[in-house]
Amino acid sequence: xxxxxxxxxxxxxxxxxxxxxxxxxxxxxxxxxxxxxxxxxxxxxxxxxxxxxxxxxxxxxxxxxxxxxxxxxxxxxxxxxxxxxxxxxxxxxxxxxxxxxxxxxxxxxxxxxxxxxxxxxxxxxxxxxxxxxxxxxxxxxxxxxxxxxxxxxxxxxxxxxxxxxxxxxxxxxxxxxxxxxxxxxxxxxxxxxxxxxxxxxxxxxxxxxxxxxxxxxxxxxxxxxxxxxxxxxxxxxxxxxxxxxxxxxxxxxxxxxxxxxxxxxxxxxxxxxxxxxxxxxxxxxxxxxxxxxxxxxxxxxxxxxxxxxxxxxxxxxxxxxxxxxxxxxxxxxxxxxxxxxxxxxxxxxxxxxxxxxxxxxxxxxxxxxxxxxxxxxxxxxxxxxxxxxxxxxxxxxxxxxxxxxxxxxxxxxxxxxxxxxxxxxxxxxxxxxxxxxxxxxxxxxxxxxxxxxxxxxxx
Amino acid sequence: xxxxxxxxxxxxxxxxxxxxxxxxxxxxxxxxxxxxxxxxxxxxxxxxxxxxxxxxxxxxxxxxxxxxxxxxxxxxxxxxxxxxxxxxxxxxxxxxxxxxxxxxxxxxxxxxxxxxxxxxxxxxxxxxxxxxxxxxxxxxxxxxxxxxxxxxxxxxxxxxxxxxxxxxxxxxxxxxxxxxxxxxxxxxxxxxxxxxxxxxxxxxxxxxxxxxxxxx
Numbered sequence: 114x115x116x117x118x119x120x121x122x123x124x125x126x127x128x129x130x131x132x133x134x135x136x137x138x139x140x141x142x143x144x145x146x147x148x149x150x151x152x153x154x155x156x157x158x159x160x161x162x163x164x165x166x167x168x169x170x171x172x173x174x175x176x177x178x179x180x181x182x183x184x185x186x187x188x189x190x191x192x193x194x195x196x197x198x199x200x201x202x203x204x205x206x207x208x209x210x211x212x213x214x215x216x217x218x219x220x221x222x223x224x225x226x227x228x229x230x231x232x233x234x235x236x237x238x239x240x241x242x243x244x245x246x247x248x249x250x251x252x253x254x255x256x257x258x259x260x261x262x263x264x265x266x267x268x269x270x271x272x273x274x275x276x277x278x279x280x281x282x283x284x285x286x287x288x289x290x291x292x293x294x295x296x297x298x299x300x301x302x303x304x305x306x307x308x309x310x311x312x313x314x315x316x317x318x319x320x321x322x323x324x325x326x327x328x329x330x331x332x333x334x335x336x337x338x339x340x341x342x343x344x345x346x347x348x349x350x351x352x353x354x355x356x357x358x359x360x361x362x363x364x365x366x367x368x369x370x371x372x373x374x375x376x377x378x379x380x381x382x383x384x385x386x387x388x389x390x391x392x393x394x395x396x397x398x399x400x401x402x403x404x405x406x407x408x409x410x411x412x413x414x415x416x417x418x419x420x421x422x423x424x425x426x427x428x429x430x431x432x433x434x435x436x437x438x439x440x441x442x443x444x445x446x447x448x449x450x451x452x453x454x455x456x457x458x459x460x461x462x463x464x465x466x467x468x469x470x471x472x473x474x475x476x477x478x479x480x481x482x483x484x485x486x487x488x489x490x491x492x493x494x495x496x497x498x499x500x501x502x503x504x505x506x507x508x509x510x511x512x513x514x515x516x517x518x519x520x521x522x523x524x525x526x527x528x529x530x531x532x533x534x535x536x537x538x539x540x541x542x543x544x545x546x547x548x549x550x551x552x553x554x555x556x557x558x559x560x561x562x563x564x565x566x567x568x569x570x571x572x
Numbered sequence: 573x574x575x576x577x578x579x580x581x582x583x584x585x586x587x588x589x590x591x592x593x594x595x596x597x598x599x600x601x602x603x604x605x606x607x608x609x610x611x612x613x614x615x616x617x618x619x620x621x622x623x624x625x626x627x628x629x630x631x632x633x634x635x636x637x638x639x640x641x642x643x644x645x646x647x648x649x650x651x652x653x654x655x656x657x658x659x660x661x662x663x664x665x666x667x668x669x670x671x672x673x674x675x676x677x678x679x680x681x682x683x684x685x686x687x688x689x690x691x692x693x694x695x696x697x698x699x700x701x702x703x704x705x706x707x708x709x710x711x712x713x714x715x716x717x718x719x720x721x722x723x724x725x726x727x728x729x730x731x732x733x734x735x736x737x738x739x740x741x742x743x744x745x746x747x748x749x750x751x752x753x754x755x756x757x758x759x760x761x762x763x764x765x766x767x768x769x770x771x772x773x774x775x776x777x778x779x780x781x782x783x784x785x786x787x788x
Contacts, residue, residue, distance in 0.1 A: 125778075126778075128767060128770060128771055128774045129766075129767055129770050129771075129774075131748060131766075132746060132747050132748055133746035133747060133748070134746065135746060135748070137763065137767060137771075139774060139775070139778060141782070141785050142785070148599075148602075148656075149655065149656065149657070151605055152605045152657075155605055162760070165787075166786075166787035167787065168786075168787045168788060169785060169787060177599075191599075191600070192600070192603060193602075193603035193604060196603075196604060196605055197605060200605050236782075237785075242655055242657075243654075243655055244653065244654050244655040244679055258655045258679055259655060259679060259682070260655055260656075260657040260660075260679055260682060260683035260686065261657040261683075262657060262683065262686035262687065262759070263682060263683075263686065265760065266686075266759055266760050266763065269760050269764075270760060270763050270764060270767070270771070271771075271775070272763060272767065272771065274748070274759070274763065276746070308589075308590055308649060308652065309590075309648060309649040309652070309675060312649075312675060313678075339653075342649060342652060342677065342678070344678055362784075363784065366784065401590045420588075420589050422588070423588055423589055423590070426588070516594070516599055516654075517598070517599065517600060518599035518600050518602075519599070519600030519601075519603075520600075525622070535592075535594070535653060535654075537592050537594045537595065537653065538594075538595065538617060539594065539595075539598060539617045540594055543617065543622065543623075544622070
């Protein structure tokens with residue numbers, strides 16, 4: 114019988130039924146970070162329990178570590194943050210998990226590192242106490258975000274009890290124009306079907322536009338699945354996946370992954386198809402990822418939004434008027450970073466716009482590579498010079514300004530354009546107004562000092 | 573985990589959709605690795621006036637009629653966003669025992685179950701109806717939650733239309749979730765007891781095939 118990729122992954126990891134709609138699922142690998150993983154490790158140790166397979170658990174420091182140059186030790190701008198960094202180091206040491214500390218060139222944002230270092234591979238299950246773990250589904254692996262108690266459970270039992278999600282295929286058809294990328298696809302999807310459009314579903318992305326994306330773009334697309342309320346997201350194995358994992362795995366595994374695709378004719382519980390051939394760069398105007406528009410559109414009236422009150426509140430917070438154009442809105446801050454858009458391909462895409470240009474006076478531009486490995490690679494390619502010459506700060510790797518944790522932020526009321534994944538109120542600092550966009554849109558906007566269409570730079 | 577006892581409590585409506593875990597507890601309010609000391613940071617961006625800890629009188633939780641609230645009536649997609657379990661810990665430390673909403677962020681909902689905060693999914697119309705009634709006299713119009721019976725009912729004096737709406741609803745949980753909440757069972761103990769040798773047998777087969785996943 115034809116099975117979807119999700120069904121194959123589920124069947125391969127089903128340890129036992131758990132009653133109702135739930136099963137016990139075997140967890141192949143885990144990734145932990147200092148903000149939540151430290152707490153889970155501490156709970157395991159405090160209760161006198163053991164990590165079942167420490168050599169299949171990886172940890173690093175990304176969430177609250179300082180990303181300014183010259184960092185080290187426990188330096189963080191987050192009040193009380195040192196405690197988390199110390200607890201992560203200690204927990205890793207006492208449990209014997211793999212740990213990439215700040216001086217390790219493999220350090221970086223968990224989901225970037227897990228892909229880059231070949232930790233997540235096709236056919237696996239991997240969990241991490243971070244909601245964007247779905248990123249790794251682009252490899253044809255079942256990966257999802259969990260809480261601290263679940264992390265403790267998975268560390269001790271190497272299983273999780275999981276309610277079986279429905280399957281949903283999302284097809285993006287059409288050829289993407291120049292300057293349009295995976296982030297635009299994701300924002301378009303969430304705008305079209307709503308921030309809870311994928312509720313209860315394991316997504317599988319397909320269609321010609323997805324086939325056309327490189328692995329980096331596929332990670333971006335899967336990353337944003339949680340902003341669509343999906344359980345996780347998947348993309349079936351193909352040549353691009355094969356090329357990506359080839360140098361990251363023991364050679365004995367070459368050619369063993371090709372079955373991690375949906376069978377022809379496999380049935381999905383739900384499906385959606387979006388024609389993206391004429392898609393323009395997307396930018397969010399509100400405080401939820403579904404509140405987005407194409408760059409050449411106007412900010413909508415709350416009356417045209419599903420929830421009038423919420424839309425009105427969002428417009429007020431964002432300092433926008435219904436009917437005004439999003440393009441041309443003056444910005445103060447530009448952030449290129451996060452597990453969504455800080456892989457080497459994202460940095461190259463932004464650099465394509467920034468090369469030989471300067472960002473507008475008064476705009477603070479910050480670039481934070483997704484991993485220390487990516488940072489080095491970018492430096493070998495000379496991308497750091499392009500960013501620095503353009504007036505961007507060139508940082509050490511970490512989550513940085515994707516979220517505010519009491520340390521670094523932009524001033525209240527500042528308008529930020531950001532490659533990150535959440536435009537929630539206060540996400541980048543109290544009163545900070547965040548517009549989500551892809552890396553080329555952020556770079557173009559930094560140069561103009563206003564929200565700008567990257568296609569004008571790519572002619 | 574503390575067992576979930578029947579509860580008659582004040583309910584506070586927060587009907588806005590997509591209230592995310594950053595809003596429930598901003599990252600800056602998470603200052604220690606324990607689960608204590610988080611209540612102060614609950615809804616910090618809304619609960620306090622900018623720049624300090626002075627209460628914002630306009631925020632619903634600060635209104636005297638909702639003092640002592642134990643039940644939160646949320647909007648669609650409540651608890652979406654970040655996986656931070658501290659959102660649940662903060663709600664509990666503040667005094668909440670149950671959240672009723674048309675839908676929850678997946679991870680938030682699972683975090684609720686694992687900590688004994690009861691998450692109840694109800695149709696939007698039922699939640700709105702409860703909110704409307706509660707708002708009339710929050711300190712008197714309480715909700716009675718009986719997990720054993722699977723029911724949520726208004727305290728006495730409710731209009732017939734609301735009684736009818738609520739009599740039709742049931743608290744939807746799977747059997748394990750219900751048991752865990754009712755008895756305060758530790759989920760790890762439950763899993764280990766239940767899986768027993770099955771886990772070892774599965775693991776042997778699985779790691780035989782996927783040798784690179786062995787613990788070595």
